[in-house]
Amino acid sequence: MTATTHWTLARRAERMNPSVIREILKVTEKPGIISFAGGLPSPQTFPVSAFAEACAEVLENDGRAALQYAASEGHAQLREWVARQLPWKVDPAQVLITTGSQQGLDLVAKVLIDTGSRVLVETPTYLGALQAFTPMEPRFVGVASDAEGIDVDDLRRQAPGARFLYALPNFQNPTGRTMSEARRAALVQAAAEAGLPIVEDNPYGDLWFDAPPPAPLTARNPDGGLYLGSFSKILAPGLRLGFLVAPAALYPKLLQAKQAADLHSPSFNQRLVSAVLKDGFLERHVPTIRALYASQCRAMLAALEREMAGLGVQWNAPDGGMFLWARLPEGMDATALLPHAVERGVAFVPGAPFFTDAPDTRSLRLSFVTATVEQIDRGIAALAQTVREHLPTPVPA
Amino acid sequence: MTATTHWTLARRAERMNPSVIREILKVTEKPGIISFAGGLPSPQTFPVSAFAEACAEVLENDGRAALQYAASEGHAQLREWVARQLPWKVDPAQVLITTGSQQGLDLVAKVLIDTGSRVLVETPTYLGALQAFTPMEPRFVGVASDAEGIDVDDLRRQAPGARFLYALPNFQNPTGRTMSEARRAALVQAAAEAGLPIVEDNPYGDLWFDAPPPAPLTARNPDGGLYLGSFSKILAPGLRLGFLVAPAALYPKLLQAKQAADLHSPSFNQRLVSAVLKDGFLERHVPTIRALYASQCRAMLAALEREMAGLGVQWNAPDGGMFLWARLPEGMDATALLPHAVERGVAFVPGAPFFTDAPDTRSLRLSFVTATVEQIDRGIAALAQTVREHLPTPVPA
Incomplete structure (x- = not known):
């Protein structure tokens, strides 16, 4: 065929964008990385x-x-x-x-x-x-x-x-x-x-x-x-x-x-x-998911207390679910920090894409359900080290 | 709550309509009816x-x-x-x-x-x-x-x-x-x-x-x-x-x-x-579907030849697939005929909804894959009888 076909996109298609998170996840798909980024339920919980x-x-x-x-x-x-x-x-x-x-x-x-x-x-x-x-x-x-x-x-x-x-x-x-x-x-x-x-x-x-x-x-x-x-x-x-x-x-x-x-x-x-x-399968099954995620959440909170001490990082303590929300000290940007964290072997999702306007660029989302407790400990330590290295006013290690 | 919530529909929602065919299929959901209406593959062919x-x-x-x-x-x-x-x-x-x-x-x-x-x-x-x-x-x-x-x-x-x-x-x-x-x-x-x-x-x-x-x-x-x-x-x-x-x-x-x-x-x-x-599962499996549908199509064509003789009904002979297309004699309307056919125990889909403008109201779609050969014979006979009873100029039986 000699002629060129004209594919005209609908106006709405111009508004569509690749998922920011999926793009971020690609960056974090490095062997051995500890990921707090994805929203994947723990496959351990699937009733195969x-x-x-x-x-x-x-x-x-x-x-x-x-x-x-x-x-x-x-x-x-x-x-x-x-x-x-x-x-x-x-x-x-x-x-x-x-x-x-x-x-x-x-x-x-x-x-x-x-x-x-x-x-x-x-x-x-x-x-x-x-x-x-x-x-x-x-x-x-x-x-x-x-x-x-x-x-x-x-x-x-x-x-x-x-x-x-x-x-x-x-x-x-x-x-x-x-x-x-x-x-x-x-x-x-x-x-x-x-x-x-x-x-x-x-x-x-x-x-x-x-x-x-x-x-x-x-x-x-x-x-x-x-x-x-x-x-x-x-x-x-x-x-x-x-x-x-x-x-x-x-x-x-x-x-x-x-x-x-x-x-x-x-x-x-x-x-x-x-x-x-x-x-009543769920009456037996769901409590096992709750217990697992609760223990992983507790591990992450304990690791944050331990590793982030003195860094000025804040976080919440969820009553359930899969995520917690953290905030870097003033002057830091979570999107800018991510590549450095990935270099240190840990990934998270910056909070900015979740805002429809005026993003809180210091915020970030941490999933506590995909990584094991041992990985959570190592991953939060690596994240704390990354923060420490990029503090606007350096804090002694 | 005392107030009423205002659900405002999008303009496009006003254009959405229930599937005409699904509405027709509801009419035809009568026990014992022989249906040439649906587009369901024969469940016999599913490789359970x-x-x-x-x-x-x-x-x-x-x-x-x-x-x-x-x-x-x-x-x-x-x-x-x-x-x-x-x-x-x-x-x-x-x-x-x-x-x-x-x-x-x-x-x-x-x-x-x-x-x-x-x-x-x-x-x-x-x-x-x-x-x-x-x-x-x-x-x-x-x-x-x-x-x-x-x-x-x-x-x-x-x-x-x-x-x-x-x-x-x-x-x-x-x-x-x-x-x-x-x-x-x-x-x-x-x-x-x-x-x-x-x-x-x-x-x-x-x-x-x-x-x-x-x-x-x-x-x-x-x-x-x-x-x-x-x-x-x-x-x-x-x-x-x-x-x-x-x-x-x-x-x-x-x-x-x-x-x-x-x-x-x-x-x-x-x-x-x-x-x-x-x-290569399909290389063994698909030929069995082809053979089944071909035999059912042949049965429907033979039944149409036999039962519709002299009624002025026309139809095509497909080279594959699941459907054939028929046309009632001048002066007849497939949508008007359907309830009478259902009364006689047979269902089809009128052709009109498939046209975006100027529908051919005499046309109808017959699926040959859901009914058995024996049902096809009885169903086409019932359909021919229904046509005969509603011909604009009666034809001697």
Whole structure:
């Protein structure tokens, strides 16, 4: 062929960007590096033998149905399970099974965001949500947030005309923080008064250490919330299964968007998960994940206390989840520090990409679930050494 | 809560509609009905025991990796397999694994369609593609088509300013028709001269009866084509796995859209399919599907000859795939006939929804793969009886 084909990109495609984190992770893919960067659940927690049994059972009993096309809404048994285990009255007809909760975010974007729509997010917020929403060309508005979560006064100011608030109240990604009971009550009240819908994302809620987090926002005003959940952190992410719970008025459009997106989530995987969930499997399994992550979090906190002493680094102590949030001393920049840390054999994610405006360039996210306790000790020591070497005012070693 | 939450839908959501076919299928979900309506592969063809072996093998050897998050591009081994088996030079780096080929259509829409973009489609065309493209608000333009496929002169007229042509050259859904070699050559030449990209969808190409179809359009001008394939018809749809092959310049944006849509397709399923494909499995398996569908197609053609004699009904004889296309006599309407057919115990899909403009209301789609030969005989007899009863000018029985 002599002529050149003209591929014209859609305007929204210009807004799409490679995931900053995935680009960072490429830098950190060095043999032997200790990574606090990724958001990968510990593979130790994957119930491999339960899945092996479920595969055999599903293929033996329902093989042909499990391998056939299926309803876009999801497998009936799984939808019922989701409805049953949520702590407010949910009709299985409100449950839509999604291809990971990332797809839930994509469907929300398609159904609720027009070009220029104001979408309120926490400061900072989950990068994957920004990525899922961006193609629909919203205008992101960061709502002021502190260690207890969203600042309700700022929310009231920003609410008029916004399409929705996106919030991750439990063990948030990236900060690990949890919204307090008082803050939840005030937030839901303020949102309801302003007529502002809440899109609540809860992938980590089951991963608490000492006590469960307060009730979800959606439980307090079900018609005002769209709730997203995931099987990735309590079973395994490689099956790509999540769910959303939508008010009845919104469900049909989300379902149509789902049909258009991938017809349905894998029916085989849905039946597998249904089979694994039987007989209260999670009641035995999830406590083992909680105990592991709690011990790894404690190890990281102890290592930080020990290694960062006198360096002026700050960090929080999460009540669950996979991440903690740290802050370098004034005058330091986490993005600039990263290559030096990688040189010393340790990786983290700089906090800046999680902000929609005015990034806190001193912040960084540390995952405590992928590395072993021994690696955590060595990795935090290496990180402290890197900080020490790059302090604006050198501190004696 | 006293206040009411205001859920404002995006403008594109108003354009989304429930799948007409899924609505029709609901009407036909009557016990005992013989359905020529659905597009379901025959579950007889699903290699259940091969999947059972693959599950055991993958979980035994790579269980934790298979259940973990994975690369958005897809499993390396599967991408290599796809590249290797395509009949033109494809770099595995051009292959993106998708959650069914339906997701490929969704990604194409996001990356290539702006509001009002002209998108050229065959007359008639695959409804699932219209559904996937519609949320991005294109303007569909039906290109005149005949039994050999797209009318190249009409394509030349319509090409200027169009974003792309969507084409399904092999055993098309809904018509079952296959684009001839001469037509393919002329079409690709005309598209290249006009600089018009082609999005080529080929889910059925392996399901030929007597001889393989001519080479894909993309094989003739790889930089001018984006090719979509699927594992749904040659292995099983319940795993939701397909792929796309994109020119290098376009790949990064499709990958970013994929990341935002569901991070990656299920890594477990990708490894399963990789394991099943080993050792030339498809070379033994696909011929059994071809033989089954060919026999069912022959049975339907014979039944049509026998039962429709003298009624003025026309139909084609596909060279592969899952569907044939029929046309009622003048003065009849397939949508109006459907409830009467369902009353007689047989269902089909009216052709009208597959047209973007000026629908042929006499047309209908018959799937020959879901029903058994005995059901095909009874179903076509019932359909003929229904036609006979509703002929505008009655014909003696």
